[in-house]
Amino acid sequence: xxxxxxxxxxxxxxxxxxxxxxxxxxxxxxxxxxxxxxxxxxxxxxxxxxxxxxxxxxxxxxxxxxxxxxxxxxxxxxxxxxxxxxxxxxxxxxxxxxxxxxxxxxxxxxxxxxxxxxxxxxxxxxxxxxxxxxxxxxxxxxxxxxxxxxxxxxxxxxxxxxxxxxxxxxxxxxxxxxxxxxxxxxxxxxxxxxxxxxxxxxxxxxxxxxxxxxxxxxxxxxxxxxxxxxxxxxxxxxxxxxxxxxxxxxxxxxxxxxxxxxxxxxxxxx
Amino acid sequence: xxxxxxxxxxxxxxxxxxxxxxxxxxxxxxxxxxxxxxxxxxxxxxxxxxxxxxxxxxxxxxxxxxxxxxxxxxxxxxxxxxxxxxxxxxxxxxxxxxxxxxxxxxxxxxxxxxxxxxxxxxxxxxxxxxxxxxxxxxxxxxxxxxxxxxxxxxxxxxxxxxxxxxxxxxxxxxxxxxxxxxxxxxxxxxxxxxxxxxxxxxxxxxxxxxxxxxxxxxxxxxxxxxxxxxxxxxxxxxxxxxxxxxxxxxxxxxxxxxxxxxxxxxxxxxxxxxxxxxxxxxxxxxxxxxxxxxxxxxxxxxxxxxxxxxxxxxxxxxxxxxxxxxxxxxxxxxxxxxxxxxxxxxxxxxxxxxxxxxxxxxxxxxxx
Numbered sequence: 001x002x003x004x005x006x007x008x009x010x011x012x013x014x015x016x017x018x019x020x021x022x023x024x025x026x027x028x029x030x031x032x033x034x035x036x037x038x039x040x041x042x043x044x045x046x047x048x049x050x051x052x053x054x055x056x057x058x059x060x061x062x063x064x065x066x067x068x069x070x071x072x073x074x075x076x077x078x079x080x081x082x083x084x085x086x087x088x089x090x091x092x093x094x095x096x097x098x099x100x101x102x103x104x105x106x107x108x109x110x111x112x113x114x115x116x117x118x119x120x121x122x123x124x125x126x127x128x129x130x131x132x133x134x135x136x137x138x139x140x141x142x143x144x145x146x147x148x149x150x151x152x153x154x155x156x157x158x159x160x161x162x163x164x165x166x167x168x169x170x171x172x173x174x175x176x177x178x179x180x181x182x183x184x185x186x187x188x189x190x191x192x193x194x195x196x197x198x199x200x201x202x203x204x205x206x207x208x209x210x211x212x213x214x215x216x217x218x219x220x221x222x223x224x225x226x227x228x229x230x231x232x233x234x235x236x237x238x239x240x241x242x243x244x245x246x247x248x249x250x251x252x253x254x255x256x257x258x259x260x261x262x263x264x265x266x267x268x269x270x
Numbered sequence: 271x272x273x274x275x276x277x278x279x280x281x282x283x284x285x286x287x288x289x290x291x292x293x294x295x296x297x298x299x300x301x302x303x304x305x306x307x308x309x310x311x312x313x314x315x316x317x318x319x320x321x322x323x324x325x326x327x328x329x330x331x332x333x334x335x336x337x338x339x340x341x342x343x344x345x346x347x348x349x350x351x352x353x354x355x356x357x358x359x360x361x362x363x364x365x366x367x368x369x370x371x372x373x374x375x376x377x378x379x380x381x382x383x384x385x386x387x388x389x390x391x392x393x394x395x396x397x398x399x400x401x402x403x404x405x406x407x408x409x410x411x412x413x414x415x416x417x418x419x420x421x422x423x424x425x426x427x428x429x430x431x432x433x434x435x436x437x438x439x440x441x442x443x444x445x446x447x448x449x450x451x452x453x454x455x456x457x458x459x460x461x462x463x464x465x466x467x468x469x470x471x472x473x474x475x476x477x478x479x480x481x482x483x484x485x486x487x488x489x490x491x492x493x494x495x496x497x498x499x500x501x502x503x504x505x506x507x508x509x510x511x512x513x514x515x516x517x518x519x520x521x522x523x524x525x526x527x528x529x530x531x532x533x534x535x536x537x538x539x540x541x542x543x544x545x546x547x548x549x550x551x552x553x554x555x556x557x558x559x560x561x562x563x564x565x566x567x568x569x570x571x572x573x574x575x576x577x578x579x580x581x582x583x584x585x586x587x588x589x590x591x592x593x594x595x596x597x598x599x600x601x602x603x604x605x606x607x608x609x610x611x612x613x614x615x616x617x618x619x620x621x622x623x624x625x626x627x628x629x630x631x632x633x634x635x636x637x638x
Contacts, residue, residue, distance in 0.1 A: 102603025102604050120294055120295055128324065132324065134363035135359065135363060148603055167290065198359055
């Protein structure tokens, strides 16, 4: 299993009593959680439980109706304008469908943050982009391809390369494995894990892929009914009494994922 | 903020500080500025590197590679294990000599490719015209298969809602023609011929053309963008798999709606344009409305009106088919939608004018 994270410094992300309403619809009644440096933190929950909304609030794309969100101790409302705030260099975001710019090649896509936020020489940018593309496991010749020439899994990796090109401290992944086949999804999990170890990332991911939750998440928060229903490691959550969490993890899919995880764990050489 | 430096002392390269993104430019310059030792083995001391990211590792690796390429050995000491791991990763993936992908740029090849792609697109366009003709034939035989509700909605959107702008535009064109004519006609005292000038030019050529150009910009582009977006979002595939022909669902209602709407718009444009001419005739040449209309009756044979009107449905078919065709050609993403939308307008107007010119030549032969 993952080494447990015990540092007690200020949390990288601190979400306090967040309330979100869209007109009449209440998405979050009262959500609080904090994410520590160096962990892989997953936000789980059923469809419509406000996982992605919470992620978008954390990265400052939308503002909660009430409550505060602090990113590296800075109020995320100050991120909203989006322009050139130095904090944007400290986190990378991988969107669900990649959100690659379709008129740019893969290499140009990955280079965008470097071109916009640094004054590095063109040669150095090219080398860095090449290194990142290799790091996410894409073949070098894919660099000149356009997003519509890449497969879904490759697009996901390309989006990851763009998210980590600035060597951020914090990486957000929105449904990183949704729509990928189980083998590629597992490969993606391994990739996230190895990059996290290599680059010292803190990873926040929104997912309902139970396999990925078991495989790589250090801690998981389950959202539902506008609240955080439970927070902790997968082992802790799988013993939870909350009916929604039980349903979520003890349903047929949840059970097979947990059995698989136990089996993998038993087989892992010590 | 902590600085990052690279320096030489006693033939040892000293790396210090935070080797991270904000300092990379500085490091790159520093690496170029120092005098590299000529010894057979170059020693790197990285004991004082406090932070390193991928970019920093890359710079270090490039320095090491540069030394190695000159035939010298390198040795690295003092690098913290977590940074060493990163360096190893960068080295493993970076040292691949694959740099840039060669693209064949010989002009013969690019010419051949251009000809091939033109040929392919010409065949596709012909196939599209054929397909739509067949669909049109089917629809004529079984008018029930036409989607009348969609068709009427498009007539409203692209016909009725276009009334203000087409009216304003042809009114102004009528005014302009009358003004230009008035100057010349007054010199010869042949004021009443303003009726011939305005009537014939507007009814036969200008009103249908103005309307067609306007609709090409307004509706042809919209068709391309709509169908293209449906293609990008896989809606078209969904339509096909539901057993509905995109031809029937999308192309036919649009084409038929424009074929219906454009002649009607042309008649309206004729009237408004001539009215604009009448106003100027009254103001500039003292030709009263009564005189104007009386003269109109004898000076402008009805065939001019019919020729103008007769061209309108063909203009409509050209605009609708070009718009829809360009929509279906959209493959990739956002910029492709923009490109094909532009092409649909340019090509639509181009073909309309070419068709109009051919008509003029043929009608001239037949003395009409």
